[in-house]
Amino acid sequence: xxxxxxxxxxxxxxxxxxxxxxxxxxxxxxxxxxxxxxxxxxxxxxxxxxxxxxxxxxxxxxxxxxxxxxxxxxxxxxxxxxxxxxxxxxxxxxxxxxxxxxxxxxxxxxxxxxxxxxxxxxxxxxxxxxxxxxxxxxxxxxxxxxxxxxxxxxxxxxxxxxxxxxxxxxxxxxxxxxxxxxxxxxxxxxxxxxxxxxxxxxxxxxxxxxxxxxxxxxxxxxxxxxxxxxxxx
Amino acid sequence: xxxxxxxxxxxxxxxxxxxxxxxxxxxxxxxxxxxxxxxxxxxxxxxxxxxxxxxxxxxxxxxxxxxxxxxxxxxxxxxxxxxxxxxxxxxxxxxxxxxxxxxxxxxxxxxxxxxxxxxxxxxxxxxxxxxxxxxxxxxxxxxxxxxxxxxxxxxxxxxxxxxxxxxxxxxxxxxxxxxxxxxxxxxxxxxxxxxxxxxxxxxxxxxxxxxxxxxxxxxxxxxxxxxxxxxxx
Amino acid sequence: xxxxxxxxxxxxxxxxxxxxxxxxxxxxxxxxxxxxxxxxxxxxxxxxxxxxxxxxxxxxxxxxxxxxxxxxxxxxxxxxxxxxxxxxxxxxxxxxxxxxxxxxxxxxxxxxxxxxxxxxxxxxxxxxxxxxxxxxxxxxxxxxxxxxxxxxxxxxxxxxxxxxxxxxxxxxxxxxxxxxxxxxxxxxxxxxxxxxxxxxxxxxxxxxxxxxxxxxxxxx
Amino acid sequence: xxxxxxxxxxxxxxxxxxxxxxxxxxxxxxxxxxxxxxxxxxxxxxxxxxxxxxxxxxxxxxxxxxxxxxxxxxxxxxxxxxxxxxxxxxxxxxxxxxxxxxxxxxxxxxxxxxxxxxxxxxxxxxxxxxxxxxxxxxxxxxxxxxxxxxxxxxxxxxxxxxxxxxxxxxxxxxxxxxxxxxxxxxxxxxxxxxxxxxxxxxxxxxxxxxxxxxxxxxxx
Numbered sequence: 001x002x003x004x005x006x007x008x009x010x011x012x013x014x015x016x017x018x019x020x021x022x023x024x025x026x027x028x029x030x031x032x033x034x035x036x037x038x039x040x041x042x043x044x045x046x047x048x049x050x051x052x053x054x055x056x057x058x059x060x061x062x063x064x065x066x067x068x069x070x071x072x073x074x075x076x077x078x079x080x081x082x083x084x085x086x087x088x089x090x091x092x093x094x095x096x097x098x099x100x101x102x103x104x105x106x107x108x109x110x111x112x113x114x115x116x117x118x119x120x121x122x123x124x125x126x127x128x129x130x131x132x133x134x135x136x137x138x139x140x141x142x143x144x145x146x147x148x149x150x151x152x153x154x155x156x157x158x159x160x161x162x163x164x165x166x167x168x169x170x171x172x173x174x175x176x177x178x179x180x181x182x183x184x185x186x187x188x189x190x191x192x193x194x195x196x197x198x199x200x201x202x203x204x205x206x207x208x209x210x211x212x213x214x215x216x217x218x219x220x221x222x223x224x225x226x227x228x229x230x231x232x233x
Numbered sequence: 234x235x236x237x238x239x240x241x242x243x244x245x246x247x248x249x250x251x252x253x254x255x256x257x258x259x260x261x262x263x264x265x266x267x268x269x270x271x272x273x274x275x276x277x278x279x280x281x282x283x284x285x286x287x288x289x290x291x292x293x294x295x296x297x298x299x300x301x302x303x304x305x306x307x308x309x310x311x312x313x314x315x316x317x318x319x320x321x322x323x324x325x326x327x328x329x330x331x332x333x334x335x336x337x338x339x340x341x342x343x344x345x346x347x348x349x350x351x352x353x354x355x356x357x358x359x360x361x362x363x364x365x366x367x368x369x370x371x372x373x374x375x376x377x378x379x380x381x382x383x384x385x386x387x388x389x390x391x392x393x394x395x396x397x398x399x400x401x402x403x404x405x406x407x408x409x410x411x412x413x414x415x416x417x418x419x420x421x422x423x424x425x426x427x428x429x430x431x432x433x434x435x436x437x438x439x440x441x442x443x444x445x446x447x448x449x450x451x452x453x454x455x456x457x458x459x460x461x462x463x464x465x466x
Numbered sequence: 467x468x469x470x471x472x473x474x475x476x477x478x479x480x481x482x483x484x485x486x487x488x489x490x491x492x493x494x495x496x497x498x499x500x501x502x503x504x505x506x507x508x509x510x511x512x513x514x515x516x517x518x519x520x521x522x523x524x525x526x527x528x529x530x531x532x533x534x535x536x537x538x539x540x541x542x543x544x545x546x547x548x549x550x551x552x553x554x555x556x557x558x559x560x561x562x563x564x565x566x567x568x569x570x571x572x573x574x575x576x577x578x579x580x581x582x583x584x585x586x587x588x589x590x591x592x593x594x595x596x597x598x599x600x601x602x603x604x605x606x607x608x609x610x611x612x613x614x615x616x617x618x619x620x621x622x623x624x625x626x627x628x629x630x631x632x633x634x635x636x637x638x639x640x641x642x643x644x645x646x647x648x649x650x651x652x653x654x655x656x657x658x659x660x661x662x663x664x665x666x667x668x669x670x671x672x673x674x675x676x677x678x679x680x681x682x683x684x685x686x
Numbered sequence: 687x688x689x690x691x692x693x694x695x696x697x698x699x700x701x702x703x704x705x706x707x708x709x710x711x712x713x714x715x716x717x718x719x720x721x722x723x724x725x726x727x728x729x730x731x732x733x734x735x736x737x738x739x740x741x742x743x744x745x746x747x748x749x750x751x752x753x754x755x756x757x758x759x760x761x762x763x764x765x766x767x768x769x770x771x772x773x774x775x776x777x778x779x780x781x782x783x784x785x786x787x788x789x790x791x792x793x794x795x796x797x798x799x800x801x802x803x804x805x806x807x808x809x810x811x812x813x814x815x816x817x818x819x820x821x822x823x824x825x826x827x828x829x830x831x832x833x834x835x836x837x838x839x840x841x842x843x844x845x846x847x848x849x850x851x852x853x854x855x856x857x858x859x860x861x862x863x864x865x866x867x868x869x870x871x872x873x874x875x876x877x878x879x880x881x882x883x884x885x886x887x888x889x890x891x892x893x894x895x896x897x898x899x900x901x902x903x904x905x906x
């Protein structure tokens with residue numbers, strides 16, 4: 001009896017079923033709270049022509065940047081794509097299509113996708129290149145544009161702790177896009193640092209309820225720091 | 234220096250500025266997690282012609298039901314209005330206007346209002362009386378209706394613990410509509426069972442960040458139970 | 467013999483699969499929780515913000531902060547999650563609940579359901595029903611096949627104001643288990659001792675009857 | 687004398703009020719945090735999901751799970767709240783942040799701002815800037831008044847693709863502090879030793895100059 005035990009025991013199993021041409025929604029902000037090992041597994045599999053939804057695209061050689069090395073990404077919806085020389089090169093050569101999306105709209109598109117809201121209006125982007133070609137409507141005297149939501153074939157998520165039912169808790173600012181991504185995958189895969197027994201997480205303190213989670217794997221993480229800023233202390 | 238200290242020390246101060254004709258968004262589901270004392274203060278003040286947004290309207294003599302006694306509510310947006318004889322009477326006599334709203338749409342209207350989303354599409358209510366007169370649009374083969382969001386003059390909220398900055402944690406299913414309501418008030422007033430020092434609540438475990446909270450008061454609560462169901466134990 | 471309420475709940479419970487997240491409406495649907503088959507684990511979702519609803523509390527466990535969508539005091543099972551109404555309906559609207567069971571006044575051959583409003587009678591509200599029927603892909607309606615006066619509730623087209631349009635795919639009545647597809651009710655099973663003819667006579671909507679209609683069986 | 691970056695940050699900091707929730711962009715806006723006036727408490731919002739950003743960590747405190755929107759390692763002050771990007775932008779889009787300070791390439795007399803894209807140059811993305819300018823009611827732009835070649839950045843109409851339309855109401859340049867309203871820049875203060883004439887000559891958009899334009903003062 002499997003019941004609600006979402007655990008899998010290999011990254012191969014975790015990403016089973018991912019194919020070229022699929023849409024993948026990824027949690028993470030910069031290199032913080034990214035599903036490192038799930039990304040590495042996608043690289044290992046060599047699937048191509050992926051459409052990625054993620055705030056950033058990692059850096060050269062780490063995070064989603066890894067998927068650029070073998071040109072696995074055809075299209076990316078992101079708010080910021082700096083800090084990545086290979087990315088710039090592929091963008092300038094039209095080897096990758098970049099759909100720049102305001103950060104809040106990106107988060108809301110994922111949240112809405114998971115929540116069964118197919119589209120919403122927002123003032124963000126009105127009057128800018130982002131609003132071009134989109135329906136404009138005025139609400140309470142403000143011009144807003146219509147934005148559609150997204151659901152991915154896969155969502156890949158990095159949590160801190162989870163129970164085996166897939167109830168997930170994030171740690172500090174490693175939360176970022178992960179809770180929204182987790183709701184928006186047809187198959188949602190979560191990797192965490194620790195798996196605990198059901199009942200160990202306080203029910204009213206769970207960030208991502210297990211209903212959203214299809215597969216859960218415990219991993220070890222490099223957690224690379226992008227900008228180490230310190231004070232004398 | 235007041236800084237971020239949101240505490241007030243009387244219910245009179247907590248509801249200062251509420252006037253007849255205003256819109257009030259209330260947390261709570263049934264009698265669970267309702268801002269009992271803030272409601273009682275609204276009753277005491279005798280303001281009239283209120284527009285209420287709340288899932289229910291309490292029961293006779295408790296919760297929002299109190300505001301029916303002196304006919305303080307002109308209009309209510311709610312998903313369920315049973316369990317209340319006085320309410321039924323006022324509804325049948327056209328003394329109160331009831332805008333029945335699907336429960337999820339009601340929650341989403343509050344959440345969207347607080348989040349600066351003026352309107353969203355949902356399949357909920359399409360083809361029913363709720364969809365009448367609303368714009369219909371098809372997304373991914375499904376008919377959806379356009380629903381507008383709400384912002385109230387006041388939001389009244391019941392929390393469990395808060396720090397004086399107004400960071401709030403809810404307890405168990407007393408959470409319900411409270412987090413959405415908290416975001417959707419021009420003035421958001423939260424009453425809690427306990428006020429703790431800043432730093433005592435874990436930052437990544439806060440349900441309602443203090444930025445949404447204008448006033449905070451510590452109270453004592455009756456917490457009436459609507460349907461006491463027990464098993465032999 | 468028409469099914470009892472308990473038998474209806476038992477029959478619905480056979481549709482449960484291991485690992486299903488299930489929302490049970492008030493009435494007969496609630497009883498389904500009592501008949502979950504051995505070896506099957508389901509997680510009950512309550513739309514006020516509880517995933518993993520447990521048993522009723524003992525007197526000592528009663529907690530006013532712990533209720534279900536029917537406003538009854540409940541408990542949470544280990545591994546439950548509790549969240550806001552906004553999150554709860556994100557789950558429901560987003561199609562994450564595997565099965566919804568709810569009652570109805572009428573359903574029709576196109577999957578429309580009317581369950582919340584009888585014009586001229588007092589309206590108490592739809593609660594979460596409209597969200598549930600719009601969000602779930604897998605819905606079972608439990609209802610009596612006909613009124614006490616013998617008027618069918620399985621119609622060509624609902625007469626009452628709808629709760630949702632084109633969203634119901636399965637109906638369990640006290641007389642039969644039916645699937646709705648391609649604009650018709652498809653008779654799948656009949657209650658013990660109930661004839662196909664009786665079901666035909668009490669079904670106003672288009673009914674498709676296969677050559678063999680198995681009889682439901684219930685252990686004593 | 688044109689203001690230094692530090693002086694610009696100091697001048698902006700005077701706009702802070704006790705109890706303000708503030709979002710500071712990258713560059714000069716970030717420096718504002720160093721000049722918060724005595725007796726005033728502000729809470730810094732970082733759009734990756736942190737309300738109550740603290741100082742940079744000591745070496746011992748560095749935590750890869752604790753960064754700001756500039757991806758720098760940071761700390762949280764006591765009473766901070768940490769949440770998802772969705773919640774963070776709900777806050778921003780919903781107008782709950784009291785003041786946003788951000789840089790720009792150009793602003794114009796109608797409050798339009800261009801800050802994220804120079805056609806022909808590499809585009810790195812708008813990050814959260816479009817959400818911030820659309821959501822905040824109170825925005826200060828910090829920028830140099832003109833390019834190194836003497837071309838004004840305070841225009842009749844922005845030339846570059848916009849970040850937001852009609853959303854900027856205050857600009858602090860290295861030469862002046864101005865308000866934008868009714869389709870014009872209103873000169874409020876000038877940098878020490880900078881003449882009204884110089885400001886006029888470097889402002890391409892419509893400029894309204896009152897009889898007296900006070901000079902900013904900075905303590906040594």
